[in-house]
Amino acid sequence: MANTSSRTLRLLSLLQTHRRWAGAELADRLGVSERTLRRDVDRLRELGYPVDTSRGTDGGYQLAPGAVLPPLVLDEEEAVALAVGMGEAARSAITGMETSAIRALTKVVQVMPPRLRRRVDVLSEAMVSATSAQPVVAVDVLTVVAQACRDEERLCFSYAARGREPSSREVEPYRLVTVGRRWYLVAYDLTRLDWRSFRLDRLTEARPAGARFRPRDLPARDAAAFVRAAAGVPEPYAVEALVHAPAARVRTAVGQWGTVEEAGEHSCVLTMTSTSLDWPIQALGTVGAEFEVLGPPEFAAYVREWGERFVRAASPGPASR
Template identity: 50%
Template sequence: MTTDTPARLLQLLSLLQTPREWPGGELADRLGVSRRTVRRDIDRLRELGYPVQASKGSDGGYRLVAGKAMPPLVLDDEEAVAIAVGLRAGAGHAVEGVDEASVRALAKLEQVLPTRLRHRVATLQAATTPLTSGDGASIAPETLTVMASAVAGQERLRFAYRAKDGTESRRLTEPYRLVSTGRRWYLVAYDLDRADWRTFRVDRVREPFATGARFALRELPTGSAAEYLRRSLWRSPDTPEYEYDVTFAAPAQSVSARLSPWLGRPEEEADDSCRLRGTTTDPVEWVAVRLAMAGYEFSVHAPEELVDSVRELGGRMGRAAGG
């Protein structure tokens, strides 16, 4: 529970700057206070000039909206315009170092910019042309801010998408993370129509909009969105796929806790052992290292290339791990 009123107000303001409506009960839970205290804090923010809009209902919600003037942040109009233009230019061209956190900052800033300042930002950006390297594609900043807001608010995102071969489609997704490679932006999301995880180049996205439907985050097949993107980009249609079959000398629950999730979940076997079977396009050397990192003795039944790689790795590490 936050008993320091100024600190609690700053925490409340930070939550409200996420572009979504917050139910009063959820805000109370986040802050560790009563709903009555939340209502009083909302009134204090309004007195300070923050335009907080309330909705009626059994669990009324609150949302920070654009007012007639900039809220009393530590920015004046000129500073707000300068920061918005800089973030828009960097985000739109995937400049290295301008990552998802910067896009979220842009989404928060543009959420409260008055119309007159939004017009100035758009005019300044239209009058400038940044120099980009390579074939980094240009992206409308609005596209990124809509996506970042959907990620932060855990709202389903619908958009039109053009594939590499030019095929057009409509996608309904559960956005997980935005990832920048320095030259391009990618969206890692769960594609509801295809019932699988996908990566989307943001410069091929058109007309994105958050549907308002909330969702619970699914478990990503890999440890992070960056790792999932890396594997997606490295994989090509010509990469050979192979099946692996591994037995661990430990219970399935213990192995699962240490094993990389993308390898799959082992099945319980007799005598406190478990068996892991799956399909992958990753290099056998990489799979061998991930199996060894689980920390249990194991034997590989197939394929032969993985057996050889595990034996070599076992020799280097001084551990018995073979076929």
């Protein structure tokens, strides 16, 4: 059996990964009796972590919002700053960042008192309106929807489809997806009895319905493919090129829009994902170095077409002199 301190940390970690744990399941995960589990829960409460207990067949333990922020290694100002930062990272176009950002955001906001959540929303809206033309998604919406997906719990919300009045929906949430710098919820709509994708910036009053469900089979390869098909967004290209320049120089040129892996002292492999081939070719042009296209074939043909066009522009015929 683990010592008391390490077991308490393990208990806290488990409580942060599910909306609600059955007592017997939680005790089994920790390898202790339910009596010991109750003592460990009391110890967390003494440390300031708000753990709710419910009795009955559906009873268990749940980490809940508290009157004050629990004693994490953060004060309130730091927690607000972290939540705002993670919200911005979740809305960003940095490949792979949105998933880890929403996990971190969910953990922090889950234990925030309401007054701090309101501050996070106000600051997020101010930052997005000043720096981006993209629609704002409230932090509370992101976290409530993410938790419902994680816990396989039905979700209720009001949704305003384009050009229509808001309507009440109850769904079985499946995944959160970012496509074209927008957040979408992929879910099974219990009113329409069909799969739907919902833009999060058009979704309000999100709340868990309190009923669990068994996930259905999605009628698509994955959630991102489902959203692209529903929105008419083309599949992105995964462009790869071997660039004959140091990795540091290429990273400086392309910034967050690509990933760079070293392929020798003076070469690297640049990978970019885009629904358009224009941006990758412009990014490679800004590097100012020789490169070789590794894929896909469509990009190689596009580079060839661009090259021929520039050669013609540099060698005008007699009629244009």
